[in-house]
């Protein structure tokens with residue numbers, strides 16, 4: 381049996397927040413006895429974070445339903461609306477978004493995430509989302525958006541407004557991706573993530589576990605994160621909430637759901653491979669027991685969504701989260717919003733590019 385820590389072989393060339401495990405090492409981590417894997421993940425977690433502190437975000441849908449994409453798990457896709465019967469809604473007014481952000485802050489969230497069911501924001505949507513970023517930031521909250529694909533100009537506009545994080549999930553491995561989405565390619569997703577990274581906005585990118593993918597696909601997804609120039613600062617590891625009427629939801633409901641322990645394993649391997657990233661629990665928490673959620677935190681998760689609703693699916697109730705945090709002795713981390721004006725600068729000697737904050 382592999383020794384507890386001997387299986388780690390970080391690449392000395394790695395100069396970012398990623399430990400450059402080979403695909404083979406990622407597979408070996410997945411194969412470890414669960415207790416060995418948890419101990420290793422928790423040890424690495426403690427070397428990089430306060431083990432009893434969690435970052436809390438609130439997610440709000442600012443434009444719901446009738447999305448032109450065909451993601452096979454999503455109730456918001458216009459391709460599945462005949463079966464899911466999800467009611468599409470117009471863009472939410474700015475004052476309603478601000479009111480929701482104030483409530484989120486009052487309840488202890490440090491980050492406010494806004495999601496729109498778009499293929500990409502249109503030219504007429506950009507002033508709206510830029511205004512939202514500025515207004516929410518002025519409340520002292522970190523901001524995050526998930527709006528679909530971005531081009532470099534849109535990423536720069538959002539960066540200039542001060543957006544802290546942009547979420548764009550890879551969802552799964554490149555191989556399994558074609559079973560999940562046909563209207564947007566894997567490379568287009570990676571392009572958007574590259575534009576976000578180049579703009580100076582923090583990257584949030586994760587997956588959905590339990591869509592019928594194999595462990596090989598979960599290994600490949602972790603490997604994709606490590607192939608990026610820098611691992612995402614925030615990595616949501618979602619557990620599929622199977623929604624009747626969606627192709628993947630119907631398949632999983634008929635064939636059976638993945639073991640929660642495999643999701644826990646995925647969290648632990650992600651923690652080990654991306655030691656300084658926030659690993660986020662989001663979709664799927666509603667159906668988990670206290671003990672299963674505690675195991676996820678033990679595996680290195682240190683961020684979750686607060687609130688009774690995640691875009692369109694249910695979430696663990698806020699009062700239940702407060703009780704669970706008290707029982708586990710977890711405390712909430714405070715916000716540290718990114719300054720609005722940053723410019724990329726290149727070190728003439730090393731060629732290394734970094735962001736410099738301009739004085740207001």
Ligand code: SF4
Pocket residue numbers: 447448449450451454455456457458496497498499528
């Ligand atoms: S996951 Fe996002 S992009 Fe895909 S259908 Fe749902 S809202 Fe649209």
